[in-house]
Amino acid sequence: MGGGPAGLRAAEIAAAGGAQVTLYDAKRSVGRKLLVAGKSGLNLTNDEAFEPFVARYQGPELRRDLLRSILHGCDNMALRTWASGLGIETKAASSGKVFPTSMKAAPLLRAWIRRHRELGVTSEVNHELLGLQPGKPHRLLFCTPGKEVVVQADAVILALGGGSWPSTGSTGHWVSILRELGIEVASLEPANCGWELDWPAELLQGVEGHPLKNIALAFGGVSRHGELMITRYGLEGGPLYHLGPILRTRENPAVTVTLDLKPSFGLEEVKKKLGGVSSNYVREARRRLNLDPAATAMLRHLPHLGPWNSPEILATTIKSCPLKLLRPRPLAEAISSAGGVRWSELSDGLMINQLPGVFVAGEMIDWEAPTGGYLIQGCFATGSHAAHSAMRWLESNAKP
Ligand SMILES: Cc1cc2nc3c(=O)[nH]c(=O)nc-3n(C[C@H](O)[C@H](O)[C@H](O)COP(=O)(O)OP(=O)(O)OC[C@H]3O[C@@H](n4cnc5c(N)ncnc54)[C@H](O)[C@@H]3O)c2cc1C
Incomplete structure (x- = not known):
């Protein structure tokens, strides 16, 4: 049947x-x-x-x-x-x-x-x-x-x-x-569903529907490489689908994951690339690391990130950007x-x-x-x- x-x-x-x-x-x-x-x-x-x-x-x-x-x-x-x-x-x-x-x-x-x-x-x-x-x-x-x-x-x-x-x-x-x-x-x-999070309005205006290409998403010691999509309500994409079974906690649906925006480089390499930057941090990160517009918008607009005043802090965030997922989509x-x-x-x-x-x-x-x-x-x-x-x-x- x-x-x-x-x-x-x-x-x-x-x-x-x-x-x-x-x-x-x-x-x-x-x-x-x-x-x-x-x-x-x-x-x-x-x-x-x-x-x-x-x-x-x-x-x-x-x-x-x-x-x-x-x-x-x-x-x-x-x-x-x-x-x-x-x-x-x-x-x-x-x-x-x-x-x-x-x-x-x-x-x-x-x-x-x-x-x-x-x-x-x-x-x-x-x-x-x-x-x-x-x-x-x-x-x-x-x-x-x-x-x-x-x-x-x-x-x-x-x-x-x-x-x-x-x-x-x-x-x-x-x-x-x-x-x-x-x-x-x-x-x-x-x-295999999207997750909701609170995007600032300025971020959505610029990059809703844009991909976060070539990122790695990590939670609970597990990391998945791939692409995510910025949506009106949050994020969609393969790495999230793969981590779904460990992201779903029965009591409290909110979880904080970390996003590596440049998984092809180690932290020291990212720090080196950003060496000497003392102003226009996000713009320089975009140029020197070839970050896509969605990743750049996150560094620029997520209220819990920055203010940027040291290349080391920026490099650490690019390699391990915390993101609070509120709940899975219905x-x-x-x-x-x-x-x-x-x-x-x-x-x-x-x-x-x-x-x-x-x-x-x-x-x-x-x-x-x-x-x-x-x-x-x-x-x-x-x-x-x-x-x-x-x-x-x-x-x-x-x-x-
Ligand atoms: C957008 C989307 C894209 C997908 N793409 C892929 C893909 O590319 N590759 C992949 O592997 N999987 C994909 N899936 C998942 C895949 O389609 C499902 O896992 C699969 O169809 C489940 O098969 P099933 O036979 O268990 O149930 P279903 O395909 O859900 O079929 C269940 C059937 O039971 C009938 N039914 C339900 N309740 C009753 C009832 N009470 N009385 C009588 N009949 C009833 C329904 O009408 C339905 O026809 C996708 C799913 C979605 C939504």
């Missing part, structure tokens, strides 16, 4: 294995978040080697060995081979990110739906799951236009996504359905969610222990990963795994 990458994959595997599959989705069509993801180039997976790839996945109670074996069973090459089988060739960028050569999601989604038809998957859209009554068979209550319907199923795979971009159908309403059944679900939280705007069904509730086959015959896949499980193709890969692999497990479960629990 759920027509995102996890549910689409699970339906495909189960149907290919001979099950009679119906794919239900709350929206009028499936794959809406996949289409949104494709707007800026669909990053399907990443070309990274297996162990560092697995290390990208995080979560407070992540069962890393289980996830490793799930990803091992369906890794980045398997995903690329599968896409190629649908007629979608892929290419890896120098960053390791893997895209369809067309960069688009729509041709892949169309081919995937065609594959479903060939395999005999029935698609029931406009079916929002309202409740689940476990049993033999399970009874599923759906809201459809104008009426509620009850459907019976021997096995159920839930792949209802997280809680970001609810307009795509991923509303997270399933959290209360599972909690009512006594299943522990970690609250959905924004992951879940609805995030690229993905952290939280979800706790791993302790799941068998090795991703079946909910308390609900035999009910499996989960995709973003609704309590794992998170940075952008770079790891999200779709995680959903695809868990969708495959849940479907294979469901098939085995059906076989050993078949009616006499």
